[in-house]
Amino acid sequence: MKRILTALFLLSAITCVKAQDNYDTSLIPNDLLPYAGAVVRNEETTVEVKDFDYTLCHVKKAITVLNKNGDDEAGLVIWYDKSNIIKDVKGIIYNQWGKPVGKFSESDFDDESQHDGFSLFTDLKLKHYQPRSTDYPYTVSYEYDVKSKQSLDLENWHPLASDGISVEKSSYTLICKPDFKIRYKPINLHVNPVIATNKQGLQTYTWQISNLKALRSEPYSPIYRERMPSLKVAPDKFTYRGVSGTVTNWKELGQWQYEKLNAGRQQLSPVTVQKMKELTADVTDPKAKARKIYEYMQGRTHYINISVGIGGLQPFPAADVDQQSYGDCKALVNYTQALLKAVDIESYYCVVKSGSQKISMLPDFASMDQGDHVILCLPFKNDTTFLECTSQNMPFGFLGNFTDDRLVLACTPQGGKLIRTPKYTAQANLEQRKASFTLNAQGDLSGTMITNFKGVNYEDRDQVIYESKTDQIKDLKKIYPINNLEIESADLKQYKTDQPYTTETLKITASEYGSASGDKIVFMANPANRITTPLREVRNRHFDVHINRGYTDEDEITYTIPAGYKIDLRPKNVKIEKPFGRFEASVTVNGDKVIYSRKLQIIDGDYSKETYQDMVDFYQQVTDSDDDNITLTKGS
């Protein structure tokens, strides 16, 4: 009996060895090496939905680190909380010939709370481990399970996680009961799933991809989602932290948020309701009422995020915010919505993907994981207005570059719908500067410089405007590349009108701005707004050009030159027109006035990859022009 057992054990041991993959680094195909710091040898993600409240995700991965740059790719970070439990983590480190040299398990991991940099507290935690080897290349293989008490958030698949990694083989398998219906959307993924039924009678969907070369970062690339292959998976029916739902489209997803998560969380005390009525009693226009309430909300709340349990998706009750004066984006939106409701103004809770880069909800695929922020929409007739509720200072109706021009999910009583937030055009995003300077014979500069910031540029001075005067001047001196800049006075104002703008009026001096020697004075024509680094070239560019947001800069600088001097050398006037941008710079002379004017406009949009070299040339000409000097000589 004993002998049989040993035999069995041996047998299984032998199969183990056989099944083990060979991680000799010489087996990596040559074309996977350029631009790669690490190569994913094999990655297998298996998601098994065992029940509505039980999903098991199994990850198995082997990655070869080629050099120091790839070290981080071999590190593991596993998120967990009370309802996502990590199980059975184990891993092996191999040397370059594929011989095991070390192993690790869960006890080697460091355990930390999540640090997103903005939350006071979240109950999300993470375990991480950084395998270390001093010899390159080395390979790390590991596997682990995460047991999750929900079925809404199914792991997505990103076989090529970032630039600088190549992939030998990667696969994704979803296993579920035949009646558990899923929706999936492959993006840049040109393989079809293999759909089958396994021995247990469960439905399996498998995608597999191989030999993906490493990409390198290219300026003005399309968004990550459009560059990298990925697969999104979502269930039709699910349970999430005790809340169940059926979602096959955006309408139903919005409905679920509205009815299951937000409903009943907008009660306010009669005192607060009365206060809102009184606050708006003297205005009749609903938009004017809404503005008053928005400004009231801004005045008495500030942003603090506390995320526990379903708090990731569900707002805190409005009454809590009323009492604590703080909340996260969901809580503040929900609170503002409640305040508006007190005076019968309808508004929609809108889920958005935030960030300067514009990323829309995928119109043909509804899933919760696409958004990370919430804003409020006021559906006034022909005048849809959006409110950012986490800022104490933003003008009413202004979104800035954080949530502009993208599709968001509005959760309305009639269900969800995708609507687009307003766009700030290249013409609207204006930085307009006018300066009037006097230059003396020593090259010293003095005068006044006034700049207007419009469109998304409204926020350009937000870092400065709320500082003390002393700090304002300190920071402005760092913003402007004017040598020996001294700011005698700085006056910054923000106008929170329908088209909000910021003005900055500076009285400045700059000793020896021009270099005076002999009878010559040499000075830079463009004092305030120079592009100094040209756009880098990219040989063999892979992706088309994507300009995320356009803008216009206009500078007009008038120099009064010292008596007896005249212009000796002046820069060439430049005028360039391209589909993606325009540039004009010129110097004109009018008596003792030398006027430099510059206009740069960059137009957002998508352009062919061939356009990129044109952009490089364009920026080079701008950089050269911005570096131009004017030479004055004492004339006879």
Next chain:
Amino acid sequence: MKKLFLIALIFIGLAKTTRAQDFEPGITDKEIEMTAYDKDPQANAVFLNEFGSTRIDEVNDHVRLIYTYHAKIKIFNKEGFNNGTIEIPIHHNESVSEDVDEVTGTTYYKDENGIIQKAELDPKKVFTVKDYKYGSTVKFALPALHPGCVIEFKYKLVSPYIDYFRDWYFQDDIPKMYSQYEVHIPGFWTFNASLRGVLKLTKSASEVERECFISGGSKADCSHITYGIKDIPAFVKEDYMTARKNFLSAIFFELVEVTNPYTGVKTVVTKQWSDVDRILKTSESFGSQLKRGSLLKEYIAPVIAGKTDELEKAKALYSWVKKQIKFNDYYGIYSENIKKAIETHSGSVADINLTLVTALNAAGLNAEAVLLSTREHGMVNTLYPVLNDFNYVIAKVNIGNNTYLLDATDPLLQFGLLPLRCVNDQGRVVSLNKPSYWIDLGTQQKGATTRTLELTLLDNGKIKGTIISYYKGYEAYERRKIIKKFNSVDEYVEDFDEKHPKLKVLKSDILNLDSLDNPLRETFEVEIDAYDNNNHDRLLFNPYFWEKRTTNPFKLAERDYPVDWGYASDSRLVLVMHLPPQYTIETPPQVVAYGLPNKGGMFATAFETQDNNTFTFSNITQFNKTVYDPAEYPYLKELYNKIILTEKGEMVFRKK
């Protein structure tokens, strides 16, 4: 009798509370009405009062450090709201932890009707966030913040780390009207207190508290010392300065000796350096590790086999440690087990550098350990030993008359070059067989760059030629780091080429990338699109085009704190340029020489023509000191100004 005793106890208790000098909770009308702080009208918030107290006492049968904190802050506007979120760092290890409890907080504000309202902190909203293995942060946010509100909060922190008596920072980013710290130290313990920063104490008092410490039948009197400062200005940070800790007004404590309350056995913890030396030498995680030379013999034998020269041996061992143990980003002066670090290929600063010291000694060299404090960690106290000041250890090897300081945590460091983080004032040299002593860490090494450009202006308007750059010391280290960010040298050159659209790299060569002890040499054969053609009458040419400085890094009119660059630097450029025969030089570059007082640095240029069509232009920039004090600052700023003005000057080539 029993009754009487009880009354006496209560009486003593009462006497104790009256003596405690914490300020009264609650606010005054004046505080809520205040609209600005008259001594700093631009401040967004101000501490109206701050009080801290630390005592040593028994808690649940354990002797603990008990720290209480109480603060009242006026918040003038929304920009001051961040002062309403409180973060308290705490320390812990596998067995014990610091604990924060009894957190209370109140916000006082005026509502719309001008009535003063009070909002209390919900105790359930006090959160603990784990940062890493040995540290967490307790966080809470005061509720109902309004512009003009006053917040007041208190907490108690109980710590098992008695040796780390709580330091106190008088100064913060916002001003304080008053800050007071009290310590109650039982006679069983003796601490050294040191005041740092420019502010003077406005209150300083001490008294004896009778029998304030009772534990397990032993009792002791306490020294009760009060430190207070009035009208503390906000701390304003400047660029190019070391740790803010070095400049903040604060009081620090270091344990000197402790008497075991139960056995009466006295342990001198730190008094003299000789005491510290003894502690370190006998410490399991310091001296004992340094004695494990025999353990390393098997590893080092092949490394030094065949080598007879001491320097050669030292270099080989330094490379071996760098290759053997990878740095895990933990600082510290103690190593649990150097053998484990060698076997797992992963270790802390102490694991790595104590291994190095041990290996060097095992190979028959004369090596010592050097304790130091990194630049972010602050300056060390050189008046008397403060072991807590040190957070880093390096190796020192003495060969002949030369001394080399070594840190093996970064594979790109050349032999004898310390990473900048270590270059901070003085270090303490500790060895097994000698008394310890101070050495200056102020660099043995500097950074130097020498560039030679040999260029020819062609008839088609292009410039063609060779650029050779030599990097030494810190400059070589920095450049190697840049190159190593790429997967290969080819990718680095490609990137360099692409970043300069007007420039094409025709050929390149990088020498000594991995021979760290030699200067790094970069050779680029390039072609530059300088002019669209060669038909112009006048061509402008800036001889500084390769790296032109256009803005002064120093913006402030004056400084309060020194400029600390960490190392001296020297950069030189020699440009030899050949012009086509049809051009002649109309405007040569300016020839200048500017210097800093006391040979602190200089900028100078030279120009000469070889024949009608060839000229040589050279310049040199030197900063000879690592630290420039505030009095030297205006000169430094002006030198930069002159550099920028000079580099603006363009040469003009005129067609004959």
